[in-house]
Structures are given as structure tokens and as C-alpha cells.
Amino acid sequence: AMPAISDRMRFWERMLSGPAATRALAGDAAGADAQLREALANREAPRGEAYLIGAGPGDPDLLTFRAQQLLQQADVVLYDRLVSPAVLDRARRDAVRINVGKLPGHHEVTQNHINALLVEHASRGARVARLKGGDPFVFGRGGEELQVLRDHGIPATVVPGITAGLGAAAAAGIPLTHRGLAQSVTFVTATGAGSVDVDWTALARRNQTVVFYMSAAQVDLIARSLQERGLDPSTPVALLERATWPDQRIVQATLGELASVARDAQLKSPTLLVVGDVTALAVPLATTAGEERNAAGTTPRTQDR
Numbered sequence: 001a002m003p004a005i006s007d008r009m010r011f012w013e014r015m016l017s018g019p020a021a022t023r024a025l026a027g028d029a030a031g032a033d034a035q036l037r038e039a040l041a042n043r044e045a046p047r048g049e050a051y052l053i054g055a056g057p058g059d060p061d062l063l064t065f066r067a068q069q070l071l072q073q074a075d076v077v078l079y080d081r082l083v084s085p086a087v088l089d090r091a092r093r094d095a096v097r098i099n100v101g102k103l104p105g106h107h108e109v110t111q112n113h114i115n116a117l118l119v120e121h122a123s124r125g126a127r128v129a130r131l132k133g134g135d136p137f138v139f140g141r142g143g144e145e146l147q148v149l150r151d152h153g154i155p156a157t158v159v160p161g162i163t164a165g166l167g168a169a170a171a172a173g174i175p176l177t178h179r180g181l182a183q184s185v186t187f188v189t190a191t192g193a194g195s196v197d198v199d200w201t202a203l204a205r206r207n208q209t210v211v212f213y214m215s216a217a218q219v220d221l222i223a224r225s226l227q228e229r230g231l232d233p234s235t236p237v238a239l240l241e242r243a244t245w246p247d248q249r250i251v252q253a254t255l256g257e258l259a260s261v262a263r264d265a266q267l268k269s270p271t272l273l274v275v276g277d278v279t280a281l282a283v284p285l286a287t288t289a290g291e292e293r294n295a296a297g298t299t300p301r302t303q304d305r
């Protein structure tokens with residue numbers, strides 16, 4: 001008999017998708033039986049592995065099929081605060097869920113601790129899903145986690161996700177590039193005031209869209225720096241708050257009024273700032289999850305044009 005329920009589950013999962021199943025489906029009952037006996041005889045300890053899964057911006061319907069599949073397999077799910085409850089609901093019912101966003105005492109779990117948890121659970125044979133908001137490789141430290149897994153010889157799969165900039169733009173009806181308005185789009189972060197090392201002159205050029213991640217607290221600095229480098233104060237901007245979540249909100253302004261509008265709006269986390277002419281085109285698209293809220297939460301500035 002097999003010791004733990006989870007080991008039994010994995011055994012049957014392997015059987016149902018492995019060579020025994022192939023034989024059985026082909027009508028070869030004897031062959032399937034032989035495969036099954038062989039698998040039972042050579043039972044090895046299950047091998048742990050890790051999935052770095054992009055959870056998208058919040059709406060669970062924006063998960064990829066692969067993300068859903070692997071979430072259904074994972075024994076352990078490590079998630080942080082950017083992962084919406086609705087996405088977490090898609091994990092296997094009996095999976096162990098570990099919040100690595102905040103501990104009860106409100107201390108952030110350090111990246112080292114997250115790395116250690118990944119390695120620890122995978123090393124004892126679990127399939128560990130590391131659910132990360134947006135895409136794991138866009139401002140997500142997914143690269144560091146992948147490196148640690150590689151260093152420990154743990155098989156890892158990376159599943160791309162819809163990064164917040166793309167998800168939020170779509171939800172707001174903002175085309176990130178648009179003929180005549182924006183020929184390029186830049187994803188950038190301006191965290192760590194004082195030590196911000198971005199090329200403001202490049203970001204202040206016209207005919208482009210700039211999406212600022214993790215920068216809600218930095219809007220004063222951003223507005224000032226871009227104007228100092230010559231970007232017109234009348235340039236349209238948009239703050240996209242909790243994009244694709246049921247309570248998402250779009251706040252439009254001009255660069256010149258950004259600082260005060262942002263202050264009045266009392267933005268909640270997470271929020272993206274988008275700078276560029278394309279933001280004037282914002283018209284929130286109806287989503288099944290947030291139609292009414294969208295309509296209520298939007299400042300319909302563009303409608304005057």
C-alpha cells in the first residue's frame with residue numbers, strides 16, 4: 001500500500017496520463033495491465049518540481065490554460081498580495097496555500113525566505129506553484145527564483161502571465177501603441193526615490209507611451225522630472241488602480257495636474273501610471289466581473305474631446 005494520500009494521488013495522475021493510459025485507450029488491456037504492474041514494481045519517490053506561474057493582473061479569466069492546469073496539479077501554492085483571491089480559488093482544492101506577501105505581523109516575507117520555501121517543498125517531493133502577479137519575469141524577481149531552483153537542481157517551469165501594463169491597458173481601452181500617437185511603449189519603475197536611475201530625457205520624448213510600475217508613491221517625482229525634461233504639462237496621463245479586479249478604477253488627468261489629482265484620488269494598491277497621448281483614448285471596456293463598477297469608477301475626461 002502507498003503511504004500518503006498525496007503519493008497515491010500522484011501515482012494515479014501519472015498512470016492516467018502515462019503509457020498505461022495510452023495502452024488502455026488504444027484498447028490494449030493486457031499492455032495497460034503490464035505497464036501498471038511495472039510502474040507499481042518500480043515505484044520511486046515522487047520528484048518535486050516548481051512552477052513559476054504568472055497569475056495575470058487579477059481577473060482569473062486572464063490566466064493561461066497552462067497556468068490553470070499546473071495550478072490544478074500543484075500540492076503547494078506560494079502566493080503574494082498581487083494575486084487576487086479569485087485566482088487563488090483556481091488552485092487545487094486540497095493544495096497547501098502559503099501567503100508569502102505578508103505575515104500576520106505585516107512583515108514582508110523576504111525574497112530569501114521565499115526562495116528557501118520553494119526549495120524546501122520541492123526537495124521533499126512536492127509540486128510547488130509559485131503564483132506571481134502579472135508575469136513572473138516583469139518586475140517580479142522570477143529570474144532570481146528560477147536561478148535558485150536551477151542551483152538546487154529542481155526542475156522548473158515558467159508560465160508567462162499577462163503583465164499588469166497589458167492587462168490594465170486592455171481593461172481601460174488604452175491602446176499602448178497607436179498610429180500617430182505612440183510608436184513605442186516602455187515599462188519602467190521609479191521606486192526608491194532619490195536612488196531612481198531612469199533616463200528621464202528618454203522617457204520625456206513625445207510619440208511614446210510610458211507605463212510606470214510600483215510608482216504610485218512616486219507620482220510627484222515622475223510628474224516633475226518629465227516636465228523638467230520638456231514633456232508638455234498638457235500630456236494626458238492615466239492612473240489605473242486595481243486593474244481587472246472587481247473594484248478597478250481609472251483616473252485620468254494631465255501631467256501638470258497629476259500630482260494633485262493623485263493625492264485627491266487616494267489611490268489603493270496596486271496602481272499603474274501610464275503617461276502618453278494614448279491615455280486620452282481610455283474608455284473602460286465592459287467586463288462581466290466589473291461592468292457597473294467600471295462605469296461608476298471612471299472619470300470620463302476623454303468624452304469632452
Ligand SMILES: C[S@@+](CC[C@H](N)C(=O)[O-])C[C@H]1O[C@@H](n2cnc3c(N)ncnc32)[C@H](O)[C@@H]1O
Pocket residue numbers: 057058082132133134135136137138139140162163164165168212213214215240241242243244245270271272273
Ligand atoms: C512588483 S510589481 C509586479 C509586476 C508583475 N510581475 C506584472 O508583470 O504585472 C507590482 C506593480 O505592478 C503593478 N500592478 C500589478 N497588478 C496591478 C493591477 N491589477 N492594477 C494596476 N497595477 C498593477 C503596480 O504598479 C504594482 O506596484
